[in-house]
Amino acid sequence: MPRNPQLNASGELQHLLSIEGLPRELLIKILDTAESFAGVTERDIKKVPLLRGKSVFNLFFEGSTRTRTTFEIAAKRLSADVINLNVAASSTAKGESLLDTVANLSAMQADIFVVRHGSSGAPYLVAQHVKPHEHVINAGDGRHAHPTQGLLDLYTIRHYKKDFSGLAVAIVGDVLHSRVARSLIHGLTTLGVPEVRVIGPQTLIPAGAQGLGVRVYHSMREGLKDADVVVMLRLQNERMSGALLPSAQEFNKHYGLTAEKLALARPDAIVMHPGPMNRGVEIDSSVADGPHSVILPQVTFGIAVRMAVMSMVAGGG
Amino acid sequence: MKLLVKGARVVDPASGRDGLGDVAVVDGRIVASMPGKPDRVLDAKGLVVAPGLIDLAARLREPGYEYKATLESEMDAAVAGGVTSLACPPDTDPPLDEPGLVDMLRRRAKALERARVYPVGALTVKLEGRQLTEMAELAEAGCVAFSQANAPVADTEVLWRALQYAATFGFPVWLRAEDPWLAKGGVAHDGDVATRLGLAGIPAFAETVALATLLELVRATGARVHVCRLSSAAGVALLRRARHDGLPVTCDVGVHHVHLSEMDLGFFDAQCRLQPPLRSARDRDALAAGLADGTIDCIVSDHTPVDEDAKLLPFAEAEPGATGLELLLPLALKWGVQAKLTLAQTLARVTSAPARVLGVDSGRIAPGAPADLVMFDPQAPFRVDARALRSQGKNSPYLGLELAGRVRATVVAGNVVYET
Numbered sequence: 001m002p003r004n005p006q007l008n009a010s011g012e013l014q015h016l017l018s019i020e021g022l023p024r025e026l027l028i029k030i031l032d033t034a035e036s037f038a039g040v041t042e043r044d045i046k047k048v049p050l051l052r053g054k055s056v057f058n059l060f061f062e063g064s065t066r067t068r069t070t071f072e073i074a075a076k077r078l079s080a081d082v083i084n085l086n087v088a089a090s091s092t093a094k095g096e097s098l099l100d101t102v103a104n105l106s107a108m109q110a111d112i113f114v115v116r117h118g119s120s121g122a123p124y125l126v127a128q129h130v131k132p133h134e135h136v137i138n139a140g141d142g143r144h145a146h147p148t149q150g151l152l153d154l155y156t157i158r159h160y161k162k163d164f165s166g167l168a169v170a171i172v173g174d175v176l177h178s179r180v181a182r183s184l185i186h187g188l189t190t191l192g193v194p195e196v197r198v199i200g201p202q203t204l205i206p207a208g209a210q211g212l213g214v215r216v217y218h219s220m221r222e223g224l225k226d227a228d229v230v231v232m233l234r235l236q237n238e239r240m241s242g243a244l245l246p247s248a249q250e251f252n253k254h255y256g257l258t259a260e261k262l263a264l265a266r267p268d269a270i271v272m273h274p275g276p277m278n279r280g281v282e283i284d285s286s287v288a289d290g291p292h293s294v295i296l297p298q299v300t301f302g303i304a305v306r307m308a309v310m311s312m313v314a315g316g317g
Numbered sequence: 318m319k320l321l322v323k324g325a326r327v328v329d330p331a332s333g334r335d336g337l338g339d340v341a342v343v344d345g346r347i348v349a350s351m352p353g354k355p356d357r358v359l360d361a362k363g364l365v366v367a368p369g370l371i372d373l374a375a376r377l378r379e380p381g382y383e384y385k386a387t388l389e390s391e392m393d394a395a396v397a398g399g400v401t402s403l404a405c406p407p408d409t410d411p412p413l414d415e416p417g418l419v420d421m422l423r424r425r426a427k428a429l430e431r432a433r434v435y436p437v438g439a440l441t442v443k444l445e446g447r448q449l450t451e452m453a454e455l456a457e458a459g460c461v462a463f464s465q466a467n468a469p470v471a472d473t474e475v476l477w478r479a480l481q482y483a484a485t486f487g488f489p490v491w492l493r494a495e496d497p498w499l500a501k502g503g504v505a506h507d508g509d510v511a512t513r514l515g516l517a518g519i520p521a522f523a524e525t526v527a528l529a530t531l532l533e534l535v536r537a538t539g540a541r542v543h544v545c546r547l548s549s550a551a552g553v554a555l556l557r558r559a560r561h562d563g564l565p566v567t568c569d570v571g572v573h574h575v576h577l578s579e580m581d582l583g584f585f586d587a588q589c590r591l592q593p594p595l596r597s598a599r600d601r602d603a604l605a606a607g608l609a610d611g612t613i614d615c616i617v618s619d620h621t622p623v624d625e626d627a628k629l630l631p632f633a634e635a636e637p638g639a640t641g642l643e644l645l646l647p648l649a650l651k652w653g654v655q656a657k658l659t660l661a662q663t664l665a666r667v668t669s670a671p672a673r674v675l676g677v678d679s680g681r682i683a684p685g686a687p688a689d690l691v692m693f694d695p696q697a698p699f700r701v702d703a704r705a706l707r708s709q710g711k712n713s714p715y716l717g718l719e720l721a722g723r724v725r726a727t728v729v730a731g732n733v734v735y736e737t
Contacts, residue, residue, distance in 0.1 A: 005584055020513065097626065097629070097630070098630065098631065099629055117631065119630075119631035119632070119633050119634055120514055120515040120516050120585070120631065120632065120633060121514065121516075121584070121585030121631050121632045121633075122631040124584050124585050125585070125629070125630070125631055141515070141631075142515050142516075142631075142633070143515030143516070143517075144514055144515030144516075145515065179515060182513070182515055206511075206512040206518075207507045207508055207511070207512060207518055207520065208507075208508050208509035208510070208511065208512030208513065209512060211508075211509035211512060211513070212512065212513065
């Protein structure tokens with residue numbers, strides 16, 4: 001297999017494409033850097049000049065509001081110029097290929113491409129074809145990876161739990177289609193979390209789940225027992241009825257997080273969700289807005305984490 | 318025209334012969350000894366001479382996909398790879414579902430005077446799996462078998478009737494075994510790697526479910542079925558049992574599938590996007606073993622030239638397939654070495670065995686046989702280089718890698734059609 005394409009010859013972050021394959025030290029360095037930026041976001045003047053004069057192109061081939069906005073805020077706080085492109089509605093609709101779009105933007109002097117694409121692996125293809133001084137950050141590709149979300153999840157867990165070494169983390173719901181779950185699982189196993197569990201019906205657990213280093217549960221009762229962290233995944237509307245699930249109601253009854261089910265976890269358990277939530281489907285409002293929920297802090301941490309990643313890939317020179 | 322191939326290591330898989338000698342050719346056929354003086358002598362000292370390769374699956378892309386490849390480029394590739402006969406699947410545009418198209422293809426191929434081309438006709442109109450083609454007419458135009466290429470026959474009744482109809486006339490039917498519903502949307506083997514990479518999976522049981530259905534229909538109809546591109550260990554086991562039961566089935570495997578596995582996808586390498594998908598290392602080993610023990614009859618290149626733009630896409634959007642005509646011999650040799658087989662046993666899978674499936678007289682070195690020959694150096698190394706490939710398709714998982722086995726000359730019907 002070729003060398004990990006996201007690291008340069010000296011092992012530094014050249015692109016961020018996936019959490020898989022990043023060494024433990026590098027993950028910790030990203031989290032530490034993010035922590036140092038958390039202060040910036042609380043100041044009156046929320047800007048540092050690390051990326052002054054650099055251009056960040058937000059290249060979203062798939063719709064997103066939250067992720068795109070947090071990338072934009074993060075880039076602006078690093079003093080970069082941000083250009084948002086809603087590619088889904090423009091050039092690809094005219095038949096331009098992914099690589100042609102990238103080549104055109106590259107000709108406009110880009111430094112960082114933040115890429116979201118519906119096809120797994122698309123950011124790898126982009127990374128293979130950009131110039132050496134250009135960097136690619138994966139903002140979500142198909143079912144494959146959403147590394148900045150994974151990193152902000154890790155940041156959140158570290159913030160509340162301090163240490164990864166004794167934790168049981170349960171990830172619940174549609175693991176099959178979830179890039180968030182895959183990125184978080186790689187991060188947790190790399191950082192030495194001893195127990196990573198996935199919980200869901202067989203139809204929503206991928207064939208090779210065990211190969212990711214997780215324990216598979218089909219019952220919330222067993223899977224949530226004594227968990228320190230519960231991560232609820234978003235159930236896409238189109239999966240709620242059909243061959244994968246009979247109905248949102250039945251899913252909610254068995255796999256939706258209610259206060260009653262949460263009581264199976266540890267008393268100090270935290271509840272996370274990547275958003276946007278389907279209240280009453282995968283999570284009840286009493287839990288989403290309850291004392292265990294850290295869902296809104298996740299969003300805040302997301303900005304610091306994205307600042308850390310952008311400054312680490314492009315802030316050096 | 319009299320041709321003498323002199324001083325070669327003559328390997329004839331059909332008879333098991335492997336020894337030094339000459340091969341004499343008069344008027345396109347092999348003769349026991351040269352009457353008088355030959356018109357041309359090929360010095361084959363240090364080289365193997367064997368029957369020309371017979372490839373049961375090579376796409377020439379005509380008609381319809383001339384921007385991916387042309388008959389000229391792919392026929393050049395065939396003889397450069399030592400392939401003297403090839404069967405082409407019907408997935409052209411339009412598909413080979415009318416006698417006129419088949420006739421035109423055969424005429425064009427014949428005029429080029431390179432490899433022999435055996436068109437495989439469409440089993441159903443437009444390969445849609447609904448209406449049977451005029452098989453008897455197509456056979457008259459030169460189709461040697463009927464197939465769906467990679468298109469399914471989703472309706473089991475149509476499949477049953479197609480096999481009944483083909484069996485009525487004794488036409489062979491070549492089919493892949495893949496349940497279209499279980500494979501729907503899938504782009505990679507449903508296993509560890511697809512899970513990690515977040516690629517939609519095609520489970521191995523998509524093959525066995527379809528294969529079990531197909532074998533039951535063979536039992537019911539007595540049709541002569543050749544199963545194309547087996548891909549899983551469970552599929553090999555099913556087929557072994559069927560052959561043990563005496564069902565009239567034969568089988569092939571793609572040459573990439575006995576060497577590569579899902580692990581070779583690496584970081585979304587679109588060159589490894591194949592149909593059927595590369596499966597686990599265990600599946601690959603079972604295919605290699607099934608080929609060695611005779612459960613699988615032949616290796617095919619499954620040659621699929623794809624234009625560069627169609628591969629420079631995210632994995633799931635890239636067009637499946639690999640170029641193969643020029644890599645069939647070196648990759649078959651590599652398999653034979655790993656399986657610890659003799660050269661004759663190895664070459665049987667690309668000569669005498671496919672000749673039997675095709676029902677042709679070639680694939681052997683014996684008096685009276687067509688003089689289709691390949692001369693090659695089995696040890697000579699070469700690097701797979703896009704510029705050196707004659708096929709218009711430069712798409713290969715082996716680009717940049719080193720393989721052994723170089724063709725030095727190819728003879729079709731007694732004419733030297735390639736030499737280097």
